[in-house]
Amino acid sequence: MNDIRNIAFIGAGNMTQSIVGGMCKSGYPADKVWVSNPSDAKLEKMKSELGVNTSNDNLEVVNNADAIVLSVKPQLMAEVCAHLRENVHNLTDKLIITIAAGIRIPKYREYLGENIRIIRVMPNTPSLVGQGMSGLVTDDSVDEADKNFVTEAFNGVGETLWVSDEDQLDILGAVAGSGPAYFFEFMDSLAKAATELGFDAEKARAMVQQTCLGAAQMAKESELSLEDLRKQVTSKGGSTAKGVEAYQDSDLHGISEKAVKAAVNRNQEMAKLF
Numbered sequence: 001m002n003d004i005r006n007i008a009f010i011g012a013g014n015m016t017q018s019i020v021g022g023m024c025k026s027g028y029p030a031d032k033v034w035v036s037n038p039s040d041a042k043l044e045k046m047k048s049e050l051g052v053n054t055s056n057d058n059l060e061v062v063n064n065a066d067a068i069v070l071s072v073k074p075q076l077m078a079e080v081c082a083h084l085r086e087n088v089h090n091l092t093d094k095l096i097i098t099i100a101a102g103i104r105i106p107k108y109r110e111y112l113g114e115n116i117r118i119i120r121v122m123p124n125t126p127s128l129v130g131q132g133m134s135g136l137v138t139d140d141s142v143d144e145a146d147k148n149f150v151t152e153a154f155n156g157v158g159e160t161l162w163v164s165d166e167d168q169l170d171i172l173g174a175v176a177g178s179g180p181a182y183f184f185e186f187m188d189s190l191a192k193a194a195t196e197l198g199f200d201a202e203k204a205r206a207m208v209q210q211t212c213l214g215a216a217q218m219a220k221e222s223e224l225s226l227e228d229l230r231k232q233v234t235s236k237g238g239s240t241a242k243g244v245e246a247y248q249d250s251d252l253h254g255i256s257e258k259a260v261k262a263a264v265n266r267n268q269e270m271a272k273l274f
């Protein structure tokens with residue numbers, strides 16, 4: 001990374017551990033990273049494995065930082081932000097990055113002050129294995145340097161995609177955020193179909209997961225559309241054509257459309273809780 005800032009993570013949970021791990025692996029200096037958490041075990045692990053600065057005091061890490069990543073559960077966000085607002089006098093000088101699901105940017109302005117500089121990021125669970133798909137959104141409160149800084153930080157755990165507004169982030173959440181669950185469901189159904197025909201369960205899983213990975217890799221490396229890639233492995237009258245036909249007869253596209261719309265609606269309902 002070119003832009004090195006003192007960065008504080010509030011909350012040392014799974015997401016923080018993977019993002020900080022990814023940043024350090026990409027060469028970010030550990031002495032510029034601060035992490036706070038109420039209990040000690042996760043902090044000790046991060047300190048010994050990565051060499052980052054740790055504290056039980058959110059204010060200590062925030063006071064040492066130019067950028068703050070809010071990484072607590074959404075239901076704790078109001079309380080954590082109120083504590084910062086009451087005790088940190090130059091919050092507007094710091095870049096605020098939040099990864100909490102469901103809380104929209106205007107709410108953070110209520111929590112932390114009208115003039116904060118803020119970027120909202122929606123990571124997904126494959127970030128835990130360095131293959132995340134993070135969506136990013138902001139309003140006009142940040143500059144290109146802030147955007148580049150956050151893009152590079154999250155590129156450490158996968159890929160990043162900027163979207164134009166928070167409605168788009170709800171769609172990204174319904175596809176990339178919830179998507180791993182859809183793929184697991186689909187993979188499980190394929191593996192079960194094989195075992196029902198008498199295939200060994202462990203081997204079925206190995207076969208399905210590697211096929212999924214291989215298909216994703218081919219999609220990433222190819223310039224063909226997904227439809228053309230599908231056609232490429234589907235010879236007319238062959239066995240794949242028969243399998244694909246079964247999916248199409250069951251309206252796979254319609255099922256996905258229904259799933260994504262249901263998840264978008266739920267994201268919008270949840271945003272109203274905050």
Ligand SMILES: NC(=O)c1ccc[n+]([C@@H]2O[C@H](COP(=O)([O-])OP(=O)(O)OC[C@H]3O[C@@H](n4cnc5c(N)ncnc54)[C@H](OP(=O)(O)O)[C@@H]3O)[C@@H](O)[C@H]2O)c1
Nearest residue numbers: 011012013014015039071072073074099100101123124125
């Ligand atoms: N996991 C995902 O795939 C995913 C995807 C998208 C977005 N997110 C968002 O990322 C955020 C973090 O998720 P996570 O999965 O990393 O959760 P997590 O593992 O539960 O981590 C949350 C951490 O916050 C700590 N904490 C609790 N109260 C605190 C306080 N007052 N000050 C500082 N830290 C405090 C907790 O400490 P103790 O355990 O000691 O209580 C815990 O270590 C959430 O807002 C979630 O919505 C997660």
